[in-house]
Amino acid sequence: MASVAIESVRKQYGNVTAIRDVSIDIPDGKFVCLVGPSGCGKSTLLRMIAGLEEISGGEIRIGSRVVNDLPPKERDIAMVFQNYALYPHMTVAQNMAFSLRMRGVSKSQIDERTKRAAGILNLEYLLDRYPRQLSGGQRQRVAMGRAIVRSPQVFLFDEPLSNLDAKLRVQMRAEIKQLHQRLKTTTIYVTHDQIEAMTMADKIVVMRDGIIEQEGAPLELYDEPANVFVAGFIGSPAMNLIEAIAEGGALLSTSREALPFDLPRGASGKLTCGVRPEHIALANQGLAGQVLLVEPTGLDTLVTAATVAGPIVALLRERTSVAPGDHVHFRIDQKHVHYFDGASGRRLQ
Amino acid sequence: MSIAAAPHGTTPGARTARRIRPLRLRLAGVGYVTPAMALLAFTLILPSLYGFYYSLHNIRYLKANEFIGLENYRYLVTDPEFWHVVIRSTGFTAVAVTFTLVIALSVSLWINQLHGPFALFVQIVVILPWVVSHVVGALLFRWVFVNDIGLGMYFLEQMGIHWFKPVSDPTTAMAVLVGFACWRTLGFAMLLLLSGLKSIPQDLYEAAHVDGATARQRLFAITLPMLKTPMLITLVILTVSNLNNIEGPLIVTGGGPADATNVLALDLYMRAFAKFDYNSAIALGIGMFAANILLALAYTRLVKSHG
Amino acid sequence: MFGLDRTTRILLRAAVASLSILTLAQQASAQTLRMWTFLDPASGKDPRERVLKKLIDQFEAANAGVKIQVEPQVWQQMTDKFLAATQTGTAPDVMWVHLRRVPDAIKLGALANLDDLFAKKWSKEEADDIDGSFWRFSAKPGAHYHITHSRSNVGQFYRADLFREAGIDPKSLTTWDKFVAAAEKLTVRGDNGVTTRWGFGQAFATDGANNSVVFSVMLDKNGVIFDEKNRANWATPAGVDGLNLQLDMIRKWKITQPGAVNEKNDDLYDQFNAGRFAIIRGASARIPRAMTALGADKVGFFGTPSFTEGKFSPAEVAGWSVGVWSGSKQKELAGKFVEFMSSKEADRLWTMEGGAVPIRKSTVKENAAFFADPKNAYLADVAAAMLEAGWFPPDGAGAGWNEELNRAAQDVLTNKTDTKAALQKAEQSYNRAHRL
Ligand SMILES: Nc1ncnc2c1ncn2[C@@H]1O[C@H](COP(=O)(O)OP(=O)(O)OP(=O)(O)O)[C@@H](O)[C@H]1O
């Protein structure tokens, strides 16, 4: 096992810059998620770590070794691909044994380690099958088996669950997390699903357009998003982001109506106020609105209403009888309002 | 090809759909294939049945006279020269197909990793002989390599080599014939293999890369096994093509010297059009037709298992 | 390029032919005569094609409402196709049959008796004009079945310019001794021992084989190449001598290129045109083409030498025997057209514009000036060689003797097989193929 250090890494495809200047420190044994919208450079970064993509600038270290110029096989990493990339002409056992075979591990060793990995993933009964004879979830598991059989220093996952249905995804998510807890192998996991990231990661790296927007523990990012982008990206349902203007000691909406938010000290001009839906509750007075949509999930209820601040989503823990068209008032928990600079989008303290 | 795709026709849904397809639709299907089947019946099935009928008769002046059963076949298989031709054809086909396959595989592996205009150029160069009419190609080949005043011979003479006359010697004549067969079929074989190569998902190579496979190991563990069906298909097509090709032996080497390049297709031609021995020619024709049918069956089975 | 235009032409014709069978066959009306020939009047590349076009135009003009529909064919397969078509009732009214297959066609009853159609009305003088070995070939009392056009004879093409240069008179080369001596003189070897010109080019490939030297020698010495049952008998002293003579030209006198063992006739014409061969064995029908390539003053023709002073050895004649299909619904009209294509005026055109060997004696007599022209002298030479030593295959002969004899030559050269044994093998192969 090893730590991974990424320092000022850049990636250039001709004159397209996929990664600008990315530095991430991944301590040994940690589970790091790279998240971000499509095209932000997650896969590129991961593939640079794997050695499948040349590094245009900067340095990547695994353990104490600079791996910039090492071929993948010398980096001692294992990778799980989005489409699994199982070898169709090999059985599950052969797929799993492949990397060991390439390394000239003895037959008995191969058998033993394949069996052990299959045991961990409950794949024993599938060992003689071919990939085409497996379900999507089973293939996923074989792909993981192929990665763990070698006990590499680092696991790399590139959206491994995106081809699975929602239920299986939740189940596999848990399995991967348990696996990590058991093996404690440094893991870099790419996803664009922020729930996956929140639930699995020790540390989340939020990327956009080839740069890092913020990195930190999941709850850190949740509680103190560094900018509007992270605030909107992390959390589901997403944070309510309200455009506002600080003027004459008060906060006004873009249509110049008073907003029920405290004005942060020293603020002036345009800003963005952010409130997570769970910090908004129904009340007898406060922000007035007309209900547009009610979405009960059983556990809680999402209420969307039109207000002077624009459409607002509130997450109600208790059951409610409000219906679309009703006039309601919202109380906003002032302690949990986030303020961002209107121009830079940066968090205001 | 995608490993994520469900295997065709094996999902229960598909099976039920087929079972309950309305009769009207099925009739429509029959309607669609009827013209093609009729055309095939007219151009292929009837003539071959007719040919078989003829082969059971004594043919004189192209007329089927008295019924003689399998006499034409008996005559053919007891013809001592015939078996030499069969053995020579088998050898020729085996060698030509092997060479073509190996070269086509190497070239397509090479082209597959080229980029840009050079790759296109190489492809065109290799495919050209296949696009050119085979007769024209054979004449070209003869012109360059065989004829006394041909280009190749001219250069040889310029280099001071006067004794080398490829088609005058049995061994080199066969080599020339094999060379022509390779030259003629290489482009086609390469196209088939190249499309097979292109259909191997790139991430398999990346996975193998990460799994620590060297370039050589990737070739033997991924590329070749994944190319198995395209290679078998190519093998069958090349076998059929070389077995039936007449331009090579007729135009390039003329079957000689001393029968060194006399193969089945040429033998058939000579029996029919030089000796007017239609009796044995038609028996041979039907025999070759049967061999072709077998090869075609092998081909369709391969294609099915691949698709 | 060599033979390329011929090949494309053949392919084109095949395409046209297969189309025309489908479409034109049905359109044929009572006044339409269908004709199969290897000449394509629409192409006009060959001078004979232009003559045919002219004759058709004249005939159509003279016979209002009649249309001659030419369906050009690939010559190698044309005769067999005709024989097959007579059995399915789709044969053309007028047919050009390969001379060698005429006996087959007659035996099959495919050809109508031209005597009944027109020839018995001929005056004695008219009949004499056309009479000769061709007219008598396969004829029976009161029955003639064909008039042979495009007559050709295998013989020696020579480069007149090279002969002049070497001071050799081609007319004097009637014995093999003289022939060999002349060929040795015409063979040019460079200082490095490399031959740049061969005296006598031969080709022993089995595809498209012509009569070889051994063939002529056997006929010269024995008069026949088959026994009374039409079986090949070649392993005779004459056969052995002939094949040895043919091969000694390579082995002993080095006047023939060693590549002959597997070269084809078509190669010979190319080499001849290129000046690499001074003499080649070829079919006289190709002379006009060689003249077009080289100029008329550089090409000549003489018959095959023999072992007797002043006498040619026999060589096979070839030609296209034009006849009427016995199953035609318009035999009278078809006969009329066949007669017209062989009329005096037509023969003049064939000869003087088409470069063909005349089929009527009067054509030679009445156009003395034309034949006196050195450019056209070869026609007389060919006609003379044919007249004196033209060989017609005997009734009931099979096919493929040229191929088998060439195979024997290849066998001796390649495998060092004994000459007699090689001839025996060829003989057996021939007899076996013909179930003899
Ligand atoms: N080979 C390439 N050549 C040029 N540009 C490329 C290449 N590969 C990727 N890019 C560009 O680099 C950027 C980052 O791509 P990358 O695949 O890393 O995105 P991603 O974050 O993984 O997206 P997704 O979530 O859709 O997988 C994109 O703009 C992409 O178009």
Ligand SMILES: [Mg+2]
């Ligand atoms: Mg990606």
